[in-house]
Amino acid sequence: MSWRFKFTFGVILLLFFLVISRLFYWQFVKAAELSALGQLQYGSTVKLTPQRGEIRMSDGFPVATNKISYLVFANPKEISKKEETTLALSGILDMDQASISADLSLDKYWVALKTGIDQPTKDKIDKLNLAGIGFEKQYSRFYPEASMAAQLLGFVGKDENGDDQGYFGLEGYYDRLLKGKAGTAIQVHDAMGRPILSKINENSGEIEGSNLILSIDRSIQFLAEEKLKEGIEKYGAQSGMVGVMDPKTGKILAMASFPSFDPRDFQDYPETLYKDPFISDLYEPGSTFKPIVMSAALNDKVITPTTQCTICSGPVPVGGYSIHTWNDKYYPNINMIEVIQHSDNTGMVFVSQKLGLDKMLKGLASFGIGDTTGVDLQGEVSSPLKPKNDWYAVDVATSAFGQGISVTPIEILDAIGAIANGGKRMEPHVVSGVEAPDGSVVGISPRVIDNPITPETAKVMTEIMVNAVNKGEAQWARLKGYRIAGKTGTASIPIAGHYDPTQTIASFVGFAPADNPKFVMLVIINRPTSSIYGAETAAPVFFDIAKGILTYYGIAPTVQE
Amino acid sequence: MKKKYLFLVLLILTVIGLSVLRTFVLNNISTSGVELGQIQDELDTLQTQNAVLAEQVYSYSSLTNISSKAAEMGFVNQGSQFVLTAPVPVAYNQ
Incomplete structure (x- = not known):
């Protein structure tokens, strides 16, 4: 009888050993790979772009700052009434209907229609409750004093990667200080897309842009x-x-x-005026x-x-x-x-x-x-x-x-x-x-x-x-x-x-x-x-x-x- | 032997108790994603409103705007000025 008992005990022990070693394999050896897979499935990487630093006069008034603007995008696959949508948007966005119609006819899930939309325009489009139309918040450079000290300030354009880049004047000279450093964060969502209260990567690496205080009166x-x-x-x-x-x-x-x-519309002026x-x-x-x-x-x-x-x-x-x-x-x-x-x-x-x-x-x-x-x-x-x-x-x-x-x-x-x-x-x-x-x-x-x-x-x-x-x-x-x-x-x-x-x-x-x-x-x-x-x-x-x-x-x- | 069994039973009960507690806590916070989403939306709205208001304040308080509004209201450039006290000479006559 004792050998049967010992044999059974040995088999159970072996099975336990197999389970534990398999657990060890998945939780230690494959941990990093599985974690990454999991993040891919339910986590999204968010690029944290810091706001560009302000340029302020000696009295603290910002002569170059940031304002909220929006990118209007469309999901053509969700828009059933394309003609109506085109007509409604062309008037508000001040774009020709042919251009909007062409964008809405594309076989894509996401098409950018226009950038730099201000808040009142966004609210007007919101009120129409158009299906398949959404907004992405952006920050764009804002000059409250219009073209004051334009050549001194320079302007903000785009580099080859499409990121903001300062050119000429102070925007160019102090570009690295002003733009800061982008970071990344992982955000975890549930199946409905709602954020889950879980630990987000704290060390995102983001550094906000610094502000310049000028001696200019x-x-x-x-x-x-x-x-x-x-x-x-x-x-x-x-x-x-x-x-x-x-x-x-x-x-x-x-x-x-x-x-x-005018640094807001620098592209409308000859380049000889920039310096x-x-x-x-x-x-x-x-x-x-x-x-x-x-x-x-x-x-x-x-x-x-x-x-x-x-x-x-x-x-x-x-x-x-x-x-x-x-x-x-x-x-x-x-x-x-x-x-x-x-x-x-x-x-x-x-x-x-x-x-x-x-x-x-x-x-x-x-x-x-x-x-x-x-x-x-x-x-x-x-x-x-x-x-x-x-x-x-x-x-x-x-x-x-x-x-x-x-x-x-x-x-x-x-x-x-x-x-x-x-x-x-x-x-x-x-x-x-x-x-x-x-x-x-x-x-x-x-x-x-x-x-x-x-x-x-x-x-x-x-x-x-x-x-x-x-x-x-x-x-x-x-x-x-x-x-x-x-x-x-x-x-x-x-x-x-x-x-x-x-x-x-x-x-x-x-x-x-x-x-x-x-x-x-x-x-x-x-x-x-x-x-x-x-x-x-x-x-x-x-x-x-x-x-x-x-x-x-x-x-x-x-x-x- | 009884003490051994007692210890084992206590251990098992602790494990079960903590598991139940964990389940309870996780169950409570599993729906807080909705609240988090709402708070984030509210924060976003307030930040947007703040930014829009700041933009308006800067526009209205710009010298360019003040100058044009002043011109509309009939303000003119300063003409001559006068000083209340005359400049003090280097030496006075007695």
């Missing part, structure tokens, strides 16, 4: 754009630009240019360059403000060329203060001869001429200064008054900003802080790039420029009651080896209040037709904007006139 930006537009229309110009910067910190307070584009000309366009600055060269010469003590020009009684011959003043008026023995006041080209030739090529190149490099400023915008260019051996005497002479040398407007703004800031040249920047997804803000500190001149030289040059405003060609347009330092510019435009005699780039650069500058500004009016002179076009626009800024800052007049 919304009011000053608005003012600059309004006045620039008015100026371009009034003076019949092709285009124009304004840049305003705090010289003490390098913070850009406003940057405007026209013509511009910001204030940082991407090279031009010959003309007389707005004179304070830079003069400052270098004063700093190197090769001249003083009262040094008299010994070659200014008539046109100056240099290297086979004859250098004239802009109005062919000559002032024998003119001093350096008057050279800037009268914008005397022959006086600047004298300064360049006193300075010499070596010191001039060193001075210009210290002022940042020929190099990028490092502004945090996509697309900045520069035209490097020629090697020393490639300079002829006439090049040295013409460069002294801003011809024969190419710069970007931001180089001039930054260089003049150094004069306004006691000789310290600051790195310009548009972003003053980055707000991380957790709310913490990382500020961007001002950075001194160079010290081209001493504080004493800066003070002297400031007074020379104040005198130029009070007694120079633009005195008719100046703001009474304020000490404003500035310089006009009327630059000829090089075309095919010579200069266009009929068209100019008119400009005015300056800072105010002269004793404690709150802003430095450069206005450029490109090819004005009512008058070619900076004193008659760019200068009035400058003073118009300056008046607005001084009032906005609550700065009272300091001079009784």
Whole structure:
């Protein structure tokens, strides 16, 4: 009897062993595979696309943010009344019936009809209760201030994978920070498609986009754009630009240019408008360059403000060329203060001869001429200064008054900003802080790039420029009651080896209040037709904007006139 | 022997009790997917409403909009301005 008992016991044990080993096989060896199979059957992978970060002005107002929009899709297999549906949708979606009808005739379960639908349109379609029509929520870029600072902001397009990608300006430069990182999550559904309360993959890898806080002052930006537009229309110009910067910190307070584009519909505008000309366009600055060269010469003590020009009684011959003043008026023995006041080209030739090529190149490099400023915008260019051996005497002479040398407007703004800031040249920047997804803000500190001149030289040059405003060609347009330092510019435009005699780039650069500058500004009016002179076009626009800024800052007049 | 059996019985009873409890809890939460779905829908609706309202607030408070509304209402650019206190000179006459 005992052997039967033992035999039965052994068989039962063997069966248990087989069951347990099979359980071990399915629960340990095949666990991963079965889990994946299960997830495929009842779990769906959800791509978590984070919202793109906002771009906010200095007052916290979002100038680029996100809004909810919808993609309207259709399931043609569920739509029995195709004609009715086509008619109803074509009116609301503003699409032609043939296009919708073609989409609804496709042998598919899902067809996209239109993207970017706003909430009111979606509600209208919802009310119709059309079978087979659904919506997918999307986020699209929204610009509450419309085309304000469009070239500064850039725009958001698509990359080769169809994902959002920033191009140009801030959207391009800070694209990685703004877009964040997409993650994935597994969501478990029951047979009816309802979510089951089960643990969703917590570590989705999603990182929200960061927000940018700009140094741009919304009011000053608005003012600059309004006045620039008015100026371009009034003076019949092709285009124009304004840049305003705090010289003490390098913070850009406003940057405007026209013509511009609407970042919401960037595809409707020519690509040439996408780049910001204030940082991407090279031009010959003309007389707005004179304070830079003069400052270098004063700093190197090769001249003083009262040094008299010994070659200014008539046109100056240099290297086979004859250098004239802009109005062919000559002032024998003119001093350096008057050279800037009268914008005397022959006086600047004298300064360049006193300075010499070596010191001039060193001075210009210290002022940042020929190099990028490092502004945090996509697309900045520069035209490097020629090697020393490639300079002829006439090049040295013409460069002294801003011809024969190419710069970007931001180089001039930054260089003049150094004069306004006691000789310290600051790195310009548009972003003053980055707000991380957790709310913490990382500020961007001002950075001194160079010290081209001493504080004493800066003070002297400031007074020379104040005198130029009070007694120079633009005195008719100046703001009474304020000490404003500035310089006009009327630059000829090089075309095919010579200069266009009929068209100019008119400009005015300056800072105010002269004793404690709150802003430095450069206005450029490109090819004005009512008058070619900076004193008659760019200068009035400058003073118009300056008046607005001084009032906005609550700065009272300091001079009784 | 009795103690052994007692321990075994207690073990079996515990296993049965926990199984029953597990069944009870799972049964209760099996339908919470419906609630979860409702909460998610409500959250989605509120987030959408919030986003739409934020969009409207930004549009209305944009300087572009305020400027055009001001022009419609007859506001004009500031003309001349005056300062209540005159600038202080560097030195006074006695």
